[in-house]
Amino acid sequence: MAEAFVEGRPARIDAAVAAAAMLLARARQPVVAGLGADIAGIRAGLRLAERLGGAIDHMAADSVLRNLSVMRDTGLMVVSPGEVRRHADLICFVGDGTLTAWPGMLQHIAPAAQRATLVALGAPDVARACAGEGRAVVQADADDMPGMLAGLRARLAGRKVAGPPEQTAALDQLSVRLRNARYGVMVWSAESLPELAIEMLVGLIRDLNVATRFTGLPLSGPDNSVGAAQACGWLTGYPMCTGFGTGAPVHDPWAYDAVRMVDSGEADAALWISAFRPVAPPWNTEVPLVAVAAPGTMFRRAPQVLIEVAIPGRDHDAVIYSNETGALASVSASAPSAAGLPTVEAVVSAILNRIEAAA
Amino acid sequence: MIRLKGGRIIDPANGRDEIGDLWIDDDRIIAPPPDARATETVDLDGCIVMAGAIDIHTHVAGGNVNTARLMLPQQHKAHARRPAKTALGQAGWSTVETGCRYAEMGFTTVIEPAIVPSHALHAHLEFADIPIVDKAGLAVLGNDAYLLQLLRDGQGPNAVADYVAYMLQATKALGVKCINAGGAAAFKNNVRAFSLDDEVPGYGLTSREIVLALQQAVSALGVPHPLHVHCNNLGLPGAVDTAIATMDAAGDVPMHFAHIQFYSYGAEGKRRFTSAAAKIAEAVNVRKNVTVDVGQVMFGQTVTVSCDTILQFGSRNSARPRKWSLWDGIGDGGGVVPYTYKATNAVNALQWAIGLELFLLIDDPWRVFFTTDHPNGAPFTAYPEIFALLMDRTLREEWMARLPKAALASTTLPSITREYSLNEIAVMTRAAPAKLLGLPDRGHLGPGALADIAVYRPQSDRAAMFRAAELVFKSGALVVRRGDVISQIAGRALTVEPPVSRQTAARVERFYDDTFGLSARLFAVPEHAVGTPEPFESVPCLST
Numbered sequence: 001m002a003e004a005f006v007e008g009r010p011a012r013i014d015a016a017v018a019a020a021a022m023l024l025a026r027a028r029q030p031v032v033a034g035l036g037a038d039i040a041g042i043r044a045g046l047r048l049a050e051r052l053g054g055a056i057d058h059m060a061a062d063s064v065l066r067n068l069s070v071m072r073d074t075g076l077m078v079v080s081p082g083e084v085r086r087h088a089d090l091i092c093f094v095g096d097g098t099l100t101a102w103p104g105m106l107q108h109i110a111p112a113a114q115r116a117t118l119v120a121l122g123a124p125d126v127a128r129a130c131a132g133e134g135r136a137v138v139q140a141d142a143d144d145m146p147g148m149l150a151g152l153r154a155r156l157a158g159r160k161v162a163g164p165p166e167q168t169a170a171l172d173q174l175s176v177r178l179r180n181a182r183y184g185v186m187v188w189s190a191e192s193l194p195e196l197a198i199e200m201l202v203g204l205i206r207d208l209n210v211a212t213r214f215t216g217l218p219l220s221g222p223d224n225s226v227g228a229a230q231a232c233g234w235l236t237g238y239p240m241c242t243g244f245g246t247g248a249p250v251h252d253p254w255a256y257d258a259v260r261m262v263d264s265g266e267a268d269a270a271l272w273i274s275a276f277r278p279v280a281p282p283w284n285t286e287v288p289l290v291a292v293a294a295p296g297t298m299f300r301r302a303p304q305v306l307i308e309v310a311i312p313g314r315d316h317d318a319v320i321y322s323n324e325t326g327a328l329a330s331v332s333a334s335a336p337s338a339a340g341l342p343t344v345e346a347v348v349s350a351i352l353n354r355i356e357a358a359a
Numbered sequence: 360m361i362r363l364k365g366g367r368i369i370d371p372a373n374g375r376d377e378i379g380d381l382w383i384d385d386d387r388i389i390a391p392p393p394d395a396r397a398t399e400t401v402d403l404d405g406c407i408v409m410a411g412a413i414d415i416h417t418h419v420a421g422g423n424v425n426t427a428r429l430m431l432p433q434q435h436k437a438h439a440r441r442p443a444k445t446a447l448g449q450a451g452w453s454t455v456e457t458g459c460r461y462a463e464m465g466f467t468t469v470i471e472p473a474i475v476p477s478h479a480l481h482a483h484l485e486f487a488d489i490p491i492v493d494k495a496g497l498a499v500l501g502n503d504a505y506l507l508q509l510l511r512d513g514q515g516p517n518a519v520a521d522y523v524a525y526m527l528q529a530t531k532a533l534g535v536k537c538i539n540a541g542g543a544a545a546f547k548n549n550v551r552a553f554s555l556d557d558e559v560p561g562y563g564l565t566s567r568e569i570v571l572a573l574q575q576a577v578s579a580l581g582v583p584h585p586l587h588v589h590c591n592n593l594g595l596p597g598a599v600d601t602a603i604a605t606m607d608a609a610g611d612v613p614m615h616f617a618h619i620q621f622y623s624y625g626a627e628g629k630r631r632f633t634s635a636a637a638k639i640a641e642a643v644n645v646r647k648n649v650t651v652d653v654g655q656v657m658f659g660q661t662v663t664v665s666c667d668t669i670l671q672f673g674s675r676n677s678a679r680p681r682k683w684s685l686w687d688g689i690g691d692g693g694g695v696v697p698y699t700y701k702a703t704n705a706v707n708a709l710q711w712a713i714g715l716e717l718f719l720l721i722d723d724p725w726r727v728f729f730t731t732d733h734p735n736g737a738p739f740t741a742y743p744e745i746f747a748l749l750m751d752r753t754l755r756e757e758w759m760a761r762l763p764k765a766a767l768a769s770t771t772l773p774s775i776t777r778e779y780s781l782n783e784i785a786v787m788t789r790a791a792p793a794k795l796l797g798l799p800d801r802g803h804l805g806p807g808a809l810a811d812i813a814v815y816r817p818q819s820d821r822a823a824m825f826r827a828a829e830l831v832f833k834s835g836a837l838v839v840r841r842g843d844v845i846s847q848i849a850g851r852a853l854t855v856e857p858p859v860s861r862q863t864a865a866r867v868e869r870f871y872d873d874t875f876g877l878s879a880r881l882f883a884v885p886e887h888a889v890g891t892p893e894p895f896e897s898v899p900c901l902s903t
C-alpha cells in the first residue's frame with residue numbers, strides 16, 4: 001500500500017502529488033536535492049528541475065565534484081575495476097575511506113588469488129583489512145597527504161625534498177616501488193582526500209606513465225552519485241549543481257549547492273529525493289519541503305508532503321552506477337516487493353505532469 | 360495523408376531528379392493514390408526534397424563522449440546554433456541539443472561508431488535521450504580479452520563468429536568496429552606504438568590477424584554493415600602505407616575505413632608531412648570492396664574522443680587546453696584530448712585540404728562518406744560549411760587564399776575543379792549510407808520508404824540552406840519548420856540480432872566471471888532498462 005502524507009497526515013497518493021505540485025509550482029526558486037535515485041528517477045528529477053526553472057543537486061555532490069574538478073583542471077587517467085583485477089601488479093590505496101566508499105572492493109579488485117603488491121598509503125582501513133585476512137601489505141603513513149604525494153613526484157623527477165634523511169629514504173623506497181610496477185593502480189575515495197591531494201595524485205600517475213603504466217581508480221560518495229553526475233552530464237552538459245533559472249543550464253557548485261541555497265534563504269521550496277536509504281535533508285533551515293523518500297526516514301519536522309518510495313535495485317529493477325563494472329548497470333530487483341511502493345520516477349513524473357496540466 | 364506538392368525531388372536511389380509530388384501516409388512514403396485526397400497539402404514550389412540524411416560515423420553518445428562533456432565545460436557555453444556568418448558552431452553537447460541540431464540540418468539517422476561493450480547500456484541511455492533522430496551503435500571489438508584468447512587458442516572462425524553474434528546481441532549494436540585492433544591491449548603492457556604486423560604481448564597475435572578474423576566473422580554472420588575499421592597509426596606521417604596495407608589485407612571482402620583523412624599523410628618534404636590524398640583516392644577508386652568516410656577537419660576548437668588509447672596518449676602534449684583523460688577499459692577504453700585546429704598552422708591547414716582532396720578525388724560518391732568524425736575533425740554543426748565547399752570551387756579558392764601557401768604545396772586541391780552536384784550530395788549523405796548500413800527503407804523516397812524527409816529552400820549561400828532545413832519529417836511527423844525544431848519525438852536505436860548459441864553465452868559469462876569478477880550480464884542492455892517505450896528496431900541480417 002502506498003504511503004503518502006500531507007502536512008503529517010496520511011493522504012492518498014494522488015492528493016499528495018497534487019499538493020507537491022502546488023507547493024513546487026508556486027516557488028520562485030525551488031531546488032531538487034538529495035537525488036538519491038536510479039537513472040530513471042534522476043532523469044525525472046532533471047526534467048522537473050528544468051520545468052520549474054529551479055536547481056538540481058545531489059547529496060554526495062561534494063565528492064563527485066572533487067574528482068570532476070580535478071578532471072576539468074588537468075584530466076584523469078582511470079581504469080575499469082575488472083581490469084585492475086586482471087592486470088595490475090601493484091595496487092596503492094591512497095587515504096582512508098576507500099573501503100567505506102566500496103565495502104566489497106578488496107574481494108573484487110584484489111582477491112587473494114590476485115598477486116598484486118598492495119600498498120596502503122595513509123590508508124589504515126585497508127591495512128587493517130589486509131592484516132585481518134593475513135595478507136601482506138606495504139604500509140606508509142601520510143599525515144600530510146598532498147605533501148607526501150608532492151614528495152613522491154619530486155623524488156621520481158630526481159629533485160631534492162626538504163625533511164630528515166630517513167623521511168627522504170622512505171619516499172625513495174616507495175617511489176622506486178611505484179616506478180618498478182608494470183601496471184600500477186592508485187585507488188582513492190574523493191570523500192576522504194582534499195582536492196589538492198587528488199590533483200597531486202593524478203599528476204603522480206601521469207608522471208609515472210612516462211616510463212611505465214600507471215592509472216587510477218577514483219571512488220565517490222554513495223546514493224548513485226556517479227550515475228547522477230553522468231546523467232546530468234549527458235542531459236545538460238554539466239554535472240549536478242546546475243540551475244535552470246535563465247532558461248539554459250548553468251553549472252555553479254557554490255550557487256547551486258542545495259544546503260547553501262536553503263540555509264541562505266535563497267531557495268523557497270525543496271524536493272528531497274532519497275530512495276536508497278532513509279536520509280533526511282542536511283540543511284538547518286525550515287523550507288517548504290516535498291520529500292520522496294525511502295520508508296523510515298526521520299525528519300526534523302514533518303515535510304509538507306511526504307511520499308514513500310521503493311528502493312531501487314531491491315524492490316524494483318533499476319539502472320545504477322556499479323562500482324564492480326565502473327559503469328551504469330541494469331540491476332534486477334533483489335527482493336521484488338508485491339506491496340508496490342511507487343518508484344521515484346513514477347512519483348516525480350506524476351508531480352511534473354500535474355504541474356504541466358495546471359499550466 | 361500528407362501531400363508534399365511541387366518540390367524538386369532528388370532521390371538518386373530511385374534515379375529521380377524532377378519536380379513532383381510526394382505522399383506520406385502515417386510513417387511511410389506511398390505511391391500517389393489514384394483517388395488523390397490529401398488531408399494536408401504542403402506547397403513546396405521552389406524547394407528541394409531529399410530523404411533524411413544519415414551520418415555513418417559521429418561520436419554522439421557513450422562514456423567517452425560524456426567524459427568529454429564533463430571535462431570541457433567551457434566547450435558548451437553556447438548550445439545555440441551559431442549565426443550564419445560564424446564559420447563553425449560549437450558542438451551541441453547535451454543529448455537533447457544533439458538530436459535537435461541534427462534534425463535542423465535534415466539528418467534523421469546517426470551512427471555512433473564506438474560503443475564500448477562494457478558501457479553499452481550507458482550509450483543506449485544517452486541514445487534514448489537524443490530526440491527525433493534514430494541512432495545505432497557499432498560495438499567495438501578487437502582488444503577484448505575473450506576474443507584475443509579465442510584467436511590465440513586457434514578456436515576457429517565459427518567460435519569467433521558466435522562470440523561476435525553474442526556481443527552484437529548483448530550491446531544492441533548494428534555492426535562491429537575495430538579500433539587499432541590489439542593496440543589498447545598492447546598499451547596496457549606499456550607498448551607505445553602499434554602497427555598492422557605488431558604482436559599483442561602475451562597473445563602472439565598481430566593486429567592484422569585480429570582485423571581479418573573480425574572481418575570474416577561479420578561477413579559470415581550476414582551483418583549488413585561491413586567491418587568498420589579504424590586502422591593503426593592514425594595521424595602519423597606515413598600512415599598512408601598502413602591504410603593501404605590494410606586495404607590490401609581486406610582482399611575482396613567489404614571493409615569500411617573510417618576517417619581516412621587522418622591516414623592520408625606522407626612523410627616527405629621539409630616538414631616530413633605531406634598530402635597522400637591522391638594515393639589513397641587511387642587506392643579506393645580501384646578497390647570496389649572498400650568504402651571510406653573522410654573525417655574532414657575544420658578550423659576551430661574541438662575535442663578528440665577515441666578508443667585508440669595509444670594514439671590519445673601519444674597526442675597528450677598537443678592538448679589545447681592543456682588537459683586530457685585516458686581510460687583503460689575492459690577490452691577497449693578511450694582517451695579524450697581537446698584540440699584546436701588553426702588555419703595558421705601548416706599541419707592543420709594541410710589536414711583541411713587533404714579531406715577536401717579525398718572528397719573530390721574519389722570518383723564514386725557511393726563509396727566515400729561525409730563525416731568530420733564528430734567531434735574529432737570538427738563538430739557536426741560544421742557540416743553545412745563543408746557541403747558548400749564541396750559544391751563551390753570559388754568558395755574553396757577563397758578559403759585557400761587565407762591559408763599558409765607552403766602548407767598547400769603538397770596538395771592537388773588548388774588544381775581540382777570538380778564541384779559536387781545536389782544529386783551527388785544526396786548519394787553521399789542519403790542513398791549510399793542506407794546501402795552501406797543495410798537499411799532498405801531509408802535514404803530514399805520511393806513508396807514504402809520510411810517518411811524521413813528533408814526539405815531545403817535553395818539560396819545562394821548553400822551553407823545557410825543546409826544549416827536550416829525548411830521542413831523535416833521524421834517517420835512522417837513534422838519535426839522542423841524553417842530551421843527550428845517544433846516537436847521532439849523519440850527516435851529508436853537500430854540493431855541486428857544474429858542468433859547466439861546458448862553454449863557461447865555460457866562460455867562468455869564464465870570467462871567474465873573468472874577473469875574480471877563480473878557477470879557479463881552487467882553489460883547487457885535489457886529493453887526495460889532503457890526507459891523509453893520500444894527503444895529498439897531490429898534490422899535483418901543478410902542470408903549467408
